[in-house]
Amino acid sequence: MNFDFSQEQQMLQDSVSRFIQDNYDLESRIKSAGSKFGFSQDHWQTMAELGWLGLPFDEADGGFGGTQIDTMLLMEQFGKGLVLEPLLASVILGGGALKRGASTELKAEILPGLIDGSRQLTLAYAEEQAHFDLHDVTTTARSDGDGFVINGHKSMVLHAATADQIVISTRTSGGQIDEKGISLFLIDADADGVKRDNFPTVDGLRASEVTLQDVTVGKDRLIGELDGGFAILNDVASDAILALSAEAVGAMEVLYKDTVDYTQQREQFDHPLADFQVLQHRMVEMFMEYEQCKSLLYRATMEAAQGSSAAQRSVHALKHLVGKAGIFIAENAVQLHGGMGMTEELRIGHYFKRMIVIDAQFGNADYHLGKFAA
């Protein structure tokens, strides 16, 4: 048992950290978020060149054969800069589904472009009536000759506007909430019958409502077994939760440290705010929650990387704690910054907004508490 990172992992951490420091000051982020695609094409290409887009894929598929631990290191640094580029959508979600379920041919066709940054993927899993249940699927894929015809509506699809392909969960048999009978397909984002309604999310990222009307897809685009897509979806969601939690832990560190700095500079009642015990204790609580999240992040990530049977439960525990603690830290960071915390001028508010969105992605704190207790 050890908590040390390998030399390669430390190098990865250093290189991501340097990238964030050099490129992700608040002003640059705001500019990037407001640009046409909502992120920087240059940064995206840099990430591909540095090998980050290939991190979790097998070496045989042109990747680096990394585990969830490597992704954690990357995402924790991303959280410190609130990175906008669609690595989660393309690599962890879309790519994660392909990695787990796609045929050799499909992988060979798609993954090289994904890894070199020329092709972008995303995953359409959510539906309006489903709340956070991955298995509540009404979008249908009907068998038709050599392929399938897809009809339905998918919600809050991350970065769909810039995606070339979308991995989509559909119902091919069973009832609306059955785990069995869900099938995953890879469709072209600009295929006939696909309509994307694009919008920004409150944290500065992008998403789309996607409607599908008689979209035809070949059976060679099926990912995993017919009716057997749920297990893949669930594993991808677990990886996404680990990645988002790592991002959240990075963001929490910025939130509590910025607050410690700010309260030492801001003077009221002839004292720096940080002199007041009531504020000191609040900041200690923020720090403690951050450390506890980090501990649980390590636990769940190491268990997942090792394929332990305990991992699923730890992932629920992690998402619960990260949601709860993340919002606690973020709300208090705003509170301790006073009026300035309410402005777009300081970065605190931007981290706050990201933390709220992270809680809602792939199930919020209450949802995962329920899953954990079940």
Added chain:
Amino acid sequence: MDIELGPEDLAFREDVRSFFAENAHKAGEDYNVWRLDWFKKARDKGGWDVPKWSAEFGGPGWTPTQHYIWEQETAQATLPWDMPFGIGMIAPIIMAHGNEEQQERFLPDIRGRKVNWCQGYSEPGAGSDLAALKTKAVLSDDGTYYTVNGTKIWTTMAQIADWIFCLTRTDDSGIKQEGITFLLFPMKQEGIEVKPIITLGGAHSVNMVHFTDVKVPVENRIGAEGKGWTYAKGLLQHERTGLAGISRSIVALENLKKQASTVKRGNGSLMDEPTFRAKVAELEIDLMASEFTELRSLASASAGSAPGPESSILKLKGTEIQQRIAKLTVEAGGIYSAAWGKPVGHKFAKGGMGGYLASRAFTIYGGASEVQKDVIAKNVLGLKRSSK
């Protein structure tokens, strides 16, 4: 980075388990004979009677993983009764700051569980503000002994203690952290009076201790005169890291779940009630995180570096978790938790209330939670000592 136990660690765990199984107390066996024999056998295993002592002083010199395994296994087994004051608290001070003569004089009896120690720190006027202590020690004109006068309070197990390690004031001219001297002396002597204090659970474990002209030879002073605060601070660190009790809480939580499952509610049990279940789940999640906070802390300690910032939160989180378990046990007992003395209703309900009441002290002793937060604010976050 990995959490798998290697083959050596698994073998070690087996060794620990079979040692506990082979040496468990048997029905009819004289407890005290068994107890001392257990420690002797543990000693023969290579320092298992003093797991936290360094190899230099006869400890086992375990890796952090081995310490972790030991914690886990001891939480599940029934070990002989032991007190922390000798082995865990004064011994490390004597090792670090005592002279060779003192080490030879005191450590063997501490290790052999022959001498019971108590801790003379808090005073009626010095609780969280420990450095405000006033118990006076005056050096004799010939420089051979101190005369001690004053009062200590919350002295745990003073009623059975043979010796006390005591913070005394030898100089009050400077700042209050200076002029404190660390003395050791026997409890069974003229001039020492122990008065019991009964706490909420009805137990007698703490006392008030009065000293009237108690003579202490200078050979019983640890380190230099006036430097006692420095040594005590180190001891508080020892005490605090030992107070989190994470492994014990893991076992206690499993017991709570079992107990709550025996409380019938409709067709199911209390564990099927969403509100109770959610409270247990939140507690378990905090405990899972704390377990890894402790592991991270162990790992950084073994890397030779100072304990990382994560270790500072262990006492706070660990004691809060112990209190939440105790409270849920009382909740699970329902109205039966109110019965006092006579066992009625659910079997676990009788011990529940006493445990809960006693647990309220966990966030007060060894540095109250609010003091712990002051310490973290200063030492970890780098904030100045607060003005209000």
